[in-house]
Structures are given as structure tokens and as C-alpha cells.
Amino acid sequence: MSIHVPDKDWFKAPSGGERIWIALSLIWCLIMFIMMPVWHFKGKQNSTGEAYRVEPAAFVARVEAAIKTHQVGEENGVPIVEPTPGGDAYLLGQMWRWYPILKLKQGQSYRLHVSALDLQHGFSLLPVNMNFHILPGYDHVLTITPTQAGDYQLICNEFCGIGHHLMTGKIIVE
Amino acid sequence: MSNHLENQVRTCDTTGLPVCLTAQKFIKLNGVFAVIFLLIGAIAAVLLALTRWPAVHLLDAQWYYRILTAHGMNMLIFWILFIEVAILYFACTTLLNSRLFSKKIAWVSFVMMLVGAVMVNVIVFIGKADVLMTSYIPLLAHPVFYLGIILVAVGTLIGVYNFFATVYIAKRDKTYDGSVPLVVFGAIAAAIIAVVTLLHGAVVMIPTFTWSMGWTAQPDPGWYRLIWWGLGHQSQQVNVCAMVSVWYLLASLTTGAKPLNQAVCRSAFVLYILFINLASAHHLLVDPGVGAGWKIWNTSYAMYLAVLASMIHGFTVPASVEIAQRAKGYVRGLFGWLTNAPWKNPGFSAFFLSLVIFGFIGGITGVTLGTQQINILAHNTLRIPGHFHATVVGGTSLAFMGLIYYVVPLIFQREFYARSLAIIQPYIFGIGIVMLSFGMSFAGSAGVPRRHWDVEFTGANLAAGFDSGTHLWLGVMGIGGVLAFIGLLTFILLTVAAVFFGKSNKGRAMTPWATPKTLVTEGDVDATEDHRSPGTMTLVIILLVTFVVYYFANWLALTDVWHVR
Numbered sequence: 001m002s003i004h005v006p007d008k009d010w011f012k013a014p015s016g017g018e019r020i021w022i023a024l025s026l027i028w029c030l031i032m033f034i035m036m037p038v039w040h041f042k043g044k045q046n047s048t049g050e051a052y053r054v055e056p057a058a059f060v061a062r063v064e065a066a067i068k069t070h071q072v073g074e075e076n077g078v079p080i081v082e083p084t085p086g087g088d089a090y091l092l093g094q095m096w097r098w099y100p101i102l103k104l105k106q107g108q109s110y111r112l113h114v115s116a117l118d119l120q121h122g123f124s125l126l127p128v129n130m131n132f133h134i135l136p137g138y139d140h141v142l143t144i145t146p147t148q149a150g151d152y153q154l155i156c157n158e159f160c161g162i163g164h165h166l167m168t169g170k171i172i173v174e
Numbered sequence: 175m176s177n178h179l180e181n182q183v184r185t186c187d188t189t190g191l192p193v194c195l196t197a198q199k200f201i202k203l204n205g206v207f208a209v210i211f212l213l214i215g216a217i218a219a220v221l222l223a224l225t226r227w228p229a230v231h232l233l234d235a236q237w238y239y240r241i242l243t244a245h246g247m248n249m250l251i252f253w254i255l256f257i258e259v260a261i262l263y264f265a266c267t268t269l270l271n272s273r274l275f276s277k278k279i280a281w282v283s284f285v286m287m288l289v290g291a292v293m294v295n296v297i298v299f300i301g302k303a304d305v306l307m308t309s310y311i312p313l314l315a316h317p318v319f320y321l322g323i324i325l326v327a328v329g330t331l332i333g334v335y336n337f338f339a340t341v342y343i344a345k346r347d348k349t350y351d352g353s354v355p356l357v358v359f360g361a362i363a364a365a366i367i368a369v370v371t372l373l374h375g376a377v378v379m380i381p382t383f384t385w386s387m388g389w390t391a392q393p394d395p396g397w398y399r400l401i402w403w404g405l406g407h408q409s410q411q412v413n414v415c416a417m418v419s420v421w422y423l424l425a426s427l428t429t430g431a432k433p434l435n436q437a438v439c440r441s442a443f444v445l446y447i448l449f450i451n452l453a454s455a456h457h458l459l460v461d462p463g464v465g466a467g468w469k470i471w472n473t474s475y476a477m478y479l480a481v482l483a484s485m486i487h488g489f490t491v492p493a494s495v496e497i498a499q500r501a502k503g504y505v506r507g508l509f510g511w512l513t514n515a516p517w518k519n520p521g522f523s524a525f526f527l528s529l530v531i532f533g534f535i536g537g538i539t540g541v542t543l544g545t546q547q548i549n550i551l552a553h554n555t556l557r558i559p560g561h562f563h564a565t566v567v568g569g570t571s572l573a574f575m576g577l578i579y580y581v582v583p584l585i586f587q588r589e590f591y592a593r594s595l596a597i598i599q600p601y602i603f604g605i606g607i608v609m610l611s612f613g614m615s616f617a618g619s620a621g622v623p624r625r626h627w628d629v630e631f632t633g634a635n636l637a638a639g640f641d642s643g644t645h646l647w648l649g650v651m652g653i654g655g656v657l658a659f660i661g662l663l664t665f666i667l668l669t670v671a672a673v674f675f676g677k678s679n680k681g682r683a684m685t686p687w688a689t690p691k692t693l694v695t696e697g698d699v700d701a702t703e704d705h706r707s708p709g710t711m712t713l714v715i716i717l718l719v720t721f722v723v724y725y726f727a728n729w730l731a732l733t734d735v736w737h738v739r
Contacts, residue, residue, distance in 0.1 A: 002355060002356040003357050005350050006352065006436045010353065010437060012435055017706065017711045018435060021486070021489045022438070025486065025718075026482055028721070029479070035545070036545060039729075040466050043733075044733070044737040045550055045733070045737060047469070047546065047549070047738070049468075050462070051463045076635050076636060078635065119310070119313060120310045120311075122553070126621045130551070130736060131553040133462070135463070136312065137394070138462040139462075141462075144736050144738045145738070153636070154636075155623060156623075158310070158625075159306050162236055162304075166635070168636045
């Protein structure tokens with residue numbers, strides 16, 4: 001019984017079905033382990049965690065500069081910015097909005113810099129459902145390539161205070 | 175040879191095991207307060223389910239986040255830690271035939287934990303700590319919130335010290351002969367992980383407390399997440415360890431099961447100790463500042479060796495039940511042992527449902543969501559609580575409920591009323607949790623965020639929202655939550671009625687829950703010497719196939735999203 005002291009000779013190698021199951025499990029665990037490095041080199045979707053230290057005020061300045069040079073319109077008072085394909089794009093998370101609206105080209109890649117002004121925020125792109133964590137003080141660089149055209153919603157999925165549910169944004173892909 | 179003090183021990187009238195009266199007192203104290211915190215957490219739970227169900231949307235935003243904070247703290251920290259200290263005290267005294275090392279230390283531990291838990295609850299409910307359980311910096315709570323958590327953590331550490339000291343004096347006084355029983359081994363593993371976990375808690379909470387007092391600068395939010403999850407995720411591994419020990423215990427109590435191979439079971443516990451502390455990384459898979467190599471190595475628990483341990487227990491536990499059942503003569507077909515299991519014994523049904531829910535839902539989803547790249551599809555969505563409600567609620571809490579169906583008659587020496595209600599309670603709770611978990615998981619697959627008051631985004635400047643199919647899953651979640659709440663409330667009422675008003679069974683054996691009759695006599699060699707478990711083998715192969723399909727379906731889903739590096 002598992003609640004009693006075991007027999008003296010309890011140390012035995014596994015046998016029978018138990019042994020088969022351990023072998024199967026170990027093989028499966030190794031397959032799962034290998035999948036991640038393989039995908040890192042062969043797959044198209046990876047989170048490399050590329051990030052740089054940045055003061056929130058300095059990041060806001062970069063966002064403002066990008067708006068000044070690349071603004072192409074406005075929606076509900078939020079500037080629409082069209083960054084150069086292959087270049088840098090900036091997105092700021094703050095209580096409670098994603099700022100500004102970005103306009104990207106399908107099939108082009110961008111270095112999307114995302115950071116937070118105040119609290120931690122969750123970058124969540126719908127309806128594709130891609131999620132990244134955003135921290136104040138960290139310039140999180142996502143090298144993204146939109147694969148389909150359309151209007152995408154951005155929401156926040158890390159609790160950021162009472163107005164958390166008001167925090168939305170938008171990415172337009174043409 | 176026991177080391178009990180005079181008049182400080184009794185012999186259990188049911189099992190014949192020795193019960194240290196000091197330990198019994200603290201098992202009772204911890205048990206009672208555990209159930210009180212469970213009740214607070216449960217009331218919070220149903221309010222949350224009724225808020226996240228869009229058709230009901232009960233609470234306002236402020237109370238939603240406040241109640242969410244209370245729910246996490248009471249369920250995940252207080253209910254679990256109080257009951258686990260009780261389990262540790264039980265394992266190191268009764269099962270080792272020893273007295274508890276120190277009554278004074280037990281008091282210090284208990285009072286610190288209680289004061290800390292009350293402080294946290296008060297400060298949360300008066301609205302000074304709407305920061306959710308994780309209190310991610312720079313969110314700032316009242317200093318009492320952090321101080322309460324520190325008190326609970328240190329109090330628990332002191333209780334764990336009492337446990338280790340008892341294990342030591344039992345060994346020194348030779349109260350048992352040979353190796354410790356398997357359940358004690360599992361408890362020791364849980365206690366070792368608990369020490370590492372609580373030290374992480376101290377490392378992260380102390381500078382956060384001093385920051386909240388204005389004495390020191392704000393800690394780095396990335397650093398905070400890394401260390402906090404060394405507390406937050408590892409404490410769940412304490413639960414896994416304790417739960418697996420309880421599986422072995424309940425398998426023994428309800429069907430007379432013996433572990434197949436003690437070396438295998440024990441090695442699996444050692445794998446938990448060695449590798450599970452890496453799991454903090456599960457929460458940082460899409461974080462900035464930590465690289466791919468770090469994420470891959472740590473999220474896989476170093477090549478998934480801790481997952482291997484769970485898969486081993488997932489086989490050895492049901493296999494031991496199967497072999498015990500076959501030895502009793504239930505040999506017909508692949509599953510005759512299972513269909514003739516004591517399904518009307520809430521100790522058994524809670525244990526077996528816990529095993530199935532933990533393995534098939536909690537385990538499979540957890541490993542898949544914790545895969546580095548797949549986490550892009552899951553981070554901070556409802557898929558995450560969909561996963562952990564199947565592990566820590568459908569798994570751990572349900573197993574602990576099964577245990578309490580034995581603790582009340584054996585330790586409190588009181589009988590349950592309304593036993594027919596107790597028989598169906600694990601099913602109501604189990605079905606509710608499964609519905610909740612499915613609802614959350616499917617809604618989360620559409621991107622519905624966790625910890626979010628309004629997924630209609632009413633009043634947002636730029637519109638967002640979800641389709642009707644997603645709303646349907648949120649409804650399933652809501653109904654499941656209500657059902658689970660009914661199951662949980664039934665459990666609490668039954669337990670409270672038994673503990674405070676139940677008939678005493680002192681001097682006689684407890685009224686037994688159903689256990690399977692033996693159909694064969696001892697001499698029937700054919701049945702008793704058969705140590706194969708084909709039914710369990712079939713079940714685990716089904717588990718593995720489900721696992722493989724779910725895992726690769728998620729990779730396939732990942733190929734649909736934008737390219738990103």
C-alpha cells in the first residue's frame with residue numbers, strides 16, 4: 001500500500017506495460033522538445049523576445065516623430081500612420097488606447113516597436129489572435145509580415161486598470 | 175517504535191493507524207480555515223462566471239476586478255496552502271508513526287498564515303488592492319496587501335519546517351523500518367518544491383513591499399514577472415505533487431490499490447523536484463527581453479522531463495487500481511475493473527474524475543499552450559484559465575475534496591449527513607468544471623482575453639468584439655461555472671454540517687463509503703497473480719493519441735497567423 005513502508009527490495013527496474021509507457025512518453029516528450037528549435041529555424045511564427053531598454057518618454061518621442069513624418073489620415077481622432085515597408089513602425093500602449101492606427105502592406109515586413117507608457121499591456125491582434133506581452137521600459141521589437149489584407153482590431157489583454165476594456169486600436173492591411 | 179508522548183496519541187478505529195493528537199488539532203484547524211477560504215473563493219467564482227457570461231454581465235468593472243483579485247488569492251493561495259499544510263502534518267505523523275515535532279512552531283505557522291490571509295482579504299475587499307493576484311508592477315497596491323502575502327508565505331515556510339523536523343525525528347527515533355511510504359515521499363517532494371517556491375515569493379514580494387512603502391525604487395517589471403512566476407507557477411507544482419500523493423492515498427483507501435513499482439513512482443517525484451522550477455518561463459514566452467534559447471529550454475522543463483513524470487503517474491495510478499480490481503475478481507473484458515469500481519464512493523469518484531480531468535484536459539492543454547511558439551495563440555487569452563481550471567480545480571481541488579470525505583470521519587471523527595448527496599457531489603462539480611474549461615478554451619481560441627470585464631468593448635473609441643459563436647462558448651462557460659459552484663457549495667455545506675453537527679464515531683469504525691467486494695478467494699491464483707493492466711494501457715494510448723492530435727492541430731493553427739520573428 002502506498003501509505004505503508006514498502007518492502008525492502010522496492011528498488012526495481014520498470015517492466016511490462018509500465019516500461020513500454022515510459023518509453024513512449026519519453027519519445028513523445030523529445031519530439032515536443034525538438035519541435036521548438038526546428039520551428040525556430042524553419043517556422044514563420046516565432047517570439048524571439050528582441051527588446052531594448054527605452055525610457056517611456058523617449059519612446060513617446062519616437063512615436064510622435066513617426067506620426068509627423070508618416071501620417072496619412074485620421075480616424076476618430078487617432079492618426080493613421082503608414083510606415084515605410086521594410087522599415088520601423090511604432091506602437092504605444094497606454095491607459096487606455098493603442099496609438100496610433102497603423103496602415104501596413106500585405107506581404108511586406110516591418111520592424112514593429114511596441115512599448116508601454118504606464119503599466120504592463122497585452123498586445124492582442126484580432127481576429128488572427130496573435131498575442132505579445134508589452135512592458136514599460138522595454139522596446140519590444142516584432143518583425144512582422146501581414147499575410148492577409150483587411151482591418152484588424154487591437155485589444156489589450158493584460159489588466160491595466162478600470163478602463164482596461166476601453167483599450168483598443170487598429171491595424172489596416174492593404 | 176513510536177515516539178509519541180503519553181496520552182498524545184490515539185489509534186484510528188477504522189484503519190488502526192496511530193494519530194498524533196497535536197497533529198490532529200492542526201489538521202483540523204488548517205482544514206476548517208481552508209474550507210472558509212474555499213467558500214469566499216467560491217462565492218467570488220460564481221460572481222465572476224456571471225459577469226463574464228455576456229448575457230448576464232452582473233458586476234460593474236470595479237467590483238469585477240476586485241472580486242477577481244479575491245478569487246485568485248483565496249482559491250489559489252489560501253485554500254490550497256492551508257489544506258496542504260494539513261496534508262503535510264498528516265503524512266509526517268500518522269504515516270510515519272511519529273509525533274509532530276513542535277506544537278509551538280505549528281501555532282506560529284498557523285497564526286502567521288491566518289493573519290496574513292485576513293490582511294489580504296480585508297485590504298482587497300475595502301478596495302485598496304485592485305491589482306489582481308499577480309499584482310504586476312507598476313500596478314500598486316496598499317502595502318498591507320504585500321505584507322499579508324509575505325506573512326502567509328513565511329508562515330507556510332515555518333509549517334514546512336515543522337514537517338521536515340518531524341520527518342527527521344521519525345527517522346532518528348526509528349518510528350518506522352525501511353523507506354518512507356510512497357505518499358510521504360510525494361509529500362516530501364511537494365515540501366521541497368514549496369521551499370523553493372516560497373523563497374521566490376520572498377525575493378519578489380519584499381522589494382515590492384518596500385517600494386510600496388516608498389523606501390526603495392520600483393523593481394523592474396520584467397524581473398518581477400520572472401521571479402513572481404517562480405512563485406506563481408511553482409506553487410502549482412506543489413499542488414501537482416500533493417495531488418498525485420492524494421491520488422495514491424485515495425486509490426489505496428478506496429480500492430486497496432498498491433503501487434506497481436515504487437522505484438518508478440518515486441523517480442517520477444524526483445523529476446518534479448529537479449525540473450519543475452523552470453516553469454516560470456511558461457509565462458514569459460511572448461515577453462520582451464528573454465531570448466528564444468532561454469524560452470525553449472526552460473519552457474520544456476528541460477526536454478519535458480517533468481511532463482514525463484506526470485505521464486508516468488498518469489499510468490501507474492490507474493494501473494494500480496486496475497490490478498487491485500482484477501485481483502478482486504473483476505477481470506471481465508478490458509474495462510470490467512473500471513465499470514465495477516466504487517463509483518458511489520465520493521472518495522473514489524473525486525479521485526478518478528480528478529485524474530481524468532487533470533490528464534485529458536489540464537495536462538494536454540498545458541503542455542501545448544506552454545510550447546514556445548504556440549503560446550503566441552494563447553498568451554493572456556481565456557485559453558489559459560481554461561487550462562488551469564482543469565488542473566488546479568478539476569484536478570487538485572477535486573482530489574482534495576475526495577480526501578476530505580475521508581478526513582472528516584477519520585480525523586474529525588464525525589459522520590456525514592445526506593450521504594446520497596455526497597455521492598453525486600463530485601460529478602456535479604466535475605461536469606461543471608469541464609464545461610467551464612471547454613467554454614473558456616474555445617472562447618480563448620477566438621482571442622477572448624482573460625481578466626477582462628467587457629468583451630463587447632462598450633464605449634471604446636475604436637470598435638472591437640467577437641462573433642456569436644464565441645458568445646455561445648462564453649455561455650457554456652457561465653453555465654459550467656454556476657454548476658461547479660452548486661457542486662462546490664454542496665461540498666462545503668456537507669462538510670460544515672458533518673464537522674460541526676455530525677454524529678461522532680469515536681470508539682468505532684467510520685461508516686464506510688462503498689468499496690468493491692472481493693469476488694475471488696485468496697487461493698485463486700489466476701486472477702491475483704495477474705499483474706497486467708491492459709485497460710489502463712488502452713486508456714493511456716487514447717490519451718497519447720488525443721495529445722498528439724491536439725498538439726499538432728495547434729501548430730497547424732499557428733501557420734495561419736502573420737509571420738513574426
